[in-house]
Amino acid sequence: MAVYLALKEVWRNKGRFLLIASVVALITVLVLFIAALSEGLASANREYIEKLNGELLVFQEGAQLSTTASRIGRDRIAAIRRVGGVADAGQVGFASVKIVPPDGSKEFDASLIGVEPGRPGEPPVLEGTQIERSSASDVIIDAGVVARIGAKVGDMIRVKVTQGTDEEFYDLRVAGITDRRQYFFQPAIFAPLLTWDKIRPQGADANRQGELITNIAVVKLQDPTTLQETAAAIETDVTKVEAVNRKTAWEAIPGYAAQQSTLTTQQFFTFFIGVLVVGGFFQIQTLQKVAQIGMLKAIGMSNWTVGWSAIVQIVTVNAIGVMIGAVGTLALVANFPVTVPIQLTGSAALATVVALLAIGPLGGIVSVFALLRIEPLRALGMAQ
Amino acid sequence: MIALEAINITKHYGTGASTIVAVNEVSLSVRRGEFLALVGPSGSGKTTMLAMLAGLLKPTHGQIVIAGQDIGRMSEGKRTKFRGQFIGFTFQSNNLVPYLSALENVEMLLRLNGKLNRQSKQRARDLLTRLGLGERLKNRPGQLSGGQQQRVAIARALIHEPEVVLADEPTASLDTERAHQVVQTFAELIHEQNRAGIMVTHDLRMAKYVDRVIQMVDGRISRTIADRREILQLAGAADELDGHTPSSNGKPVEAGEEMTTVLGL
Numbered sequence: 324m325a326v327y328l329a330l331k332e333v334w335r336n337k338g339r340f341l342l343i344a345s346v347v348a349l350i351t352v353l354v355l356f357i358a359a360l361s362e363g364l365a366s367a368n369r370e371y372i373e374k375l376n377g378e379l380l381v382f383q384e385g386a387q388l389s390t391t392a393s394r395i396g397r398d399r400i401a402a403i404r405r406v407g408g409v410a411d412a413g414q415v416g417f418a419s420v421k422i423v424p425p426d427g428s429k430e431f432d433a434s435l436i437g438v439e440p441g442r443p444g445e446p447p448v449l450e451g452t453q454i455e456r457s458s459a460s461d462v463i464i465d466a467g468v469v470a471r472i473g474a475k476v477g478d479m480i481r482v483k484v485t486q487g488t489d490e491e492f493y494d495l496r497v498a499g500i501t502d503r504r505q506y507f508f509q510p511a512i513f514a515p516l517l518t519w520d521k522i523r524p525q526g527a528d529a530n531r532q533g534e535l536i537t538n539i540a541v542v543k544l545q546d547p548t549t550l551q552e553t554a555a556a557i558e559t560d561v562t563k564v565e566a567v568n569r570k571t572a573w574e575a576i577p578g579y580a581a582q583q584s585t586l587t588t589q590q591f592f593t594f595f596i597g598v599l600v601v602g603g604f605f606q607i608q609t610l611q612k613v614a615q616i617g618m619l620k621a622i623g624m625s626n627w628t629v630g631w632s633a634i635v636q637i638v639t640v641n642a643i644g645v646m647i648g649a650v651g652t653l654a655l656v657a658n659f660p661v662t663v664p665i666q667l668t669g670s671a672a673l674a675t676v677v678a679l680l681a682i683g684p685l686g687g688i689v690s691v692f693a694l695l696r697i698e699p700l701r702a703l704g705m706a707q
Numbered sequence: 708m709i710a711l712e713a714i715n716i717t718k719h720y721g722t723g724a725s726t727i728v729a730v731n732e733v734s735l736s737v738r739r740g741e742f743l744a745l746v747g748p749s750g751s752g753k754t755t756m757l758a759m760l761a762g763l764l765k766p767t768h769g770q771i772v773i774a775g776q777d778i779g780r781m782s783e784g785k786r787t788k789f790r791g792q793f794i795g796f797t798f799q800s801n802n803l804v805p806y807l808s809a810l811e812n813v814e815m816l817l818r819l820n821g822k823l824n825r826q827s828k829q830r831a832r833d834l835l836t837r838l839g840l841g842e843r844l845k846n847r848p849g850q851l852s853g854g855q856q857q858r859v860a861i862a863r864a865l866i867h868e869p870e871v872v873l874a875d876e877p878t879a880s881l882d883t884e885r886a887h888q889v890v891q892t893f894a895e896l897i898h899e900q901n902r903a904g905i906m907v908t909h910d911l912r913m914a915k916y917v918d919r920v921i922q923m924v925d926g927r928i929s930r931t932i933a934d935r936r937e938i939l940q941l942a943g944a945a946d947e948l949d950g951h952t953p954s955s956n957g958k959p960v961e962a963g964e965e966m967t968t969v970l971g972l
């Protein structure tokens with residue numbers, strides 16, 4: 324009975340219910356889109372660190388976990404490798420270069436990440452080979468670079484670096500291709516440390532003394548469950564370093580936390596607007612139906628049926644709206660260029676959709692209670 | 708056989724010094740197959756009375772028994788179910804569910820009682836056809852005239868074979884001709900199907916279709932007219948009054964004036 328009434332009413336008033344379903348659909352698009360943006364920006368920032376094949380990142384003490392401020396030299400790397408529980412450690416350096424696309428289109432920024440071949444920090448290739456020689460111009464590029472210039476294994480790619488006032492160009496050979504490993508919003512090129520050191524823009528801290536100084540160390544543990552202890556051991560055994568897990572490291576990326584919390588706030592407010600709009604719609608509808616509901620109760624319809632019918636209706640209309648919105652967003656996101664940091668992973672999208680399905684019930688609860696309170700005596704034009 | 712019995716029912720609104728006695732110690736019983744009109748001046752307690760008989764309002768004291776069951780002793784939920792099963796209703800307005808067709812509105816009572824099946828569906832069609840709505844089964848209330856809507860409501864009030872049928876001002880929004888048609892058919896059906904019918908009305912002309920006229924004044928039954936001749940006289944006088952405005956012709960309205968004075972209208 325309840326379901327019958329609920330769906331009949333929707334079906335016979337398609338226009339009106341489609342309107343509110345469209346509002347829900349638009350809110351769904353907006354919330355999912357913000358989720359996708361939030362996810363996309365987060366990935367663009369942290370992808371490399373998130374996918375690292377090492378549990379701990381070691382920074383210079385006092386660098387406040389900033390990869391640009393941190394300096395780690397060879398002697399410290401050696402010391403870290405000697406700490407108990409450490410399986411291996413790789414020295415990793417970060418720099419920014421421009422890639423000059425072969426077709427003459429506009430140059431774009433990329434992260435040039437120096438890694439030690441065969442050590443933590445070097446990404447696994449999906450195509451081609453790992454970096455084999457530590458001084459050659461062989462590099463691994465991530466899928467983000469491929470998406471922009473369509474390079475293949477064996478191709479040469481040209482990068483531009485500004486050294487002081489001079490522009491320098493280097494040609495690097497693509498030895499291997501890995502999945503997306505962006506760092507700090509830029510697609511990544513992984514070069515052997517010596518090559519990295521040669522190419523990167525040299526500041527005042529050029530490695531003049533012959534000691535190769537980079538930014539951080541990536542540590543792989545013998546047993547990942549000893550993360551806390553090993554981190555503590557590294558900090559005591561090696562002078563002036565700070566060891567943290569990956570999550571702590573990416574959360575320290577400048578602007579990362581602020582950006583994420585801003586987007587979360589936006590998402591929440593959009594959701595909240597949805598709750599209010601849907602709630603308002605059903606509340607107005609309830610007010611218009613007072614006489615009718617009074618009549619139904621008078622002729623013997625139970626409160627349970629009246630309430631359940633309203634819930635079924637709210638949930639159905641809400642679900643239709645969310646479905647339309649979700650399908651629309653997926654189509655939209657799929658058609659965005661790769662350069663836009665929009666990314667919708669299954670689990671995040673699902674969690675958002677489930678949350679959006681709560682808009683109706685949350686907004687409609689007031690109107691359901693209002694319906695339950697209507698007295699059957701209304702049918703006779705009376706009230707107690 | 709007694710279908711409905713009210714024993715000494717009283718309704719007070721409010722408490723203390725401002726208490727209004729809307730219905731005062733009224734007793735009433737209606738047999739199956741009997742159609743009864745409840746008349747009286749405004750504020751005399753007709754609606755209050757009907758609400759109590761319908762189980763929508765609890766009497767301050769007194770007892771109401773329908774189909775052998777004391778509705779005062781039922782819980783709210785039980786009473787709602789009871790109404791759906793044993794009482795048929797027509798209201799002054801907002802009778803029907805706007806998004807359901809005429810037929811669906813009638814079928815709703817069958818659905819509510821779990822009695823919707825092929826035979827009962829056919830009965831619903833037949834009943835609507837009988838009420839002159841055979842061509843309008845699929846129309847929604849908004850596409851029907853006021854009289855047609857009242858007839859749909861009558862079909863709905865009867866379809867589940869209730870013990871008692873209660874009608875609140877069924878002719879309030881109808882013109883004279885329609886009002887007669889509607890109440891006449893209503894009376895026929897109540898008699899045929901052996902229901903107990905109670906109709907609250909302001910329109911004394913409708914009295915000619917009922918078996919008994921109960922007149923209320925100040926919350927009490929001031930007069931009961933059960934004699935066929937007297938009822939016809941009352942209705943006829945009201946008809947006269949309706950046909951001629953008193954100022955245009957003084958003489959023919961005498962009887963009407965007399966009756967309305969008696970009834971306090």
Ligand SMILES: Nc1ncnc2c1ncn2[C@@H]1O[C@H](COP(=O)(O)OP(=O)(O)OP(=O)(O)O)[C@@H](O)[C@H]1O
Nearest residue numbers: 706707720727729748749750751752753754755756
């Ligand atoms: N909810 C209420 N609260 C207080 N007093 C009420 C309430 N409902 C009705 N009354 C009073 O009870 C008395 C009877 O009212 P009732 O509505 O039963 O009269 P009625 O005969 O139906 O009048 P009408 O012909 O105008 O519909 C009136 O004096 C009215 O003011």
Ligand SMILES: [Mg+2]
Nearest residue numbers: 750753754755
């Ligand atoms: Mg009244």
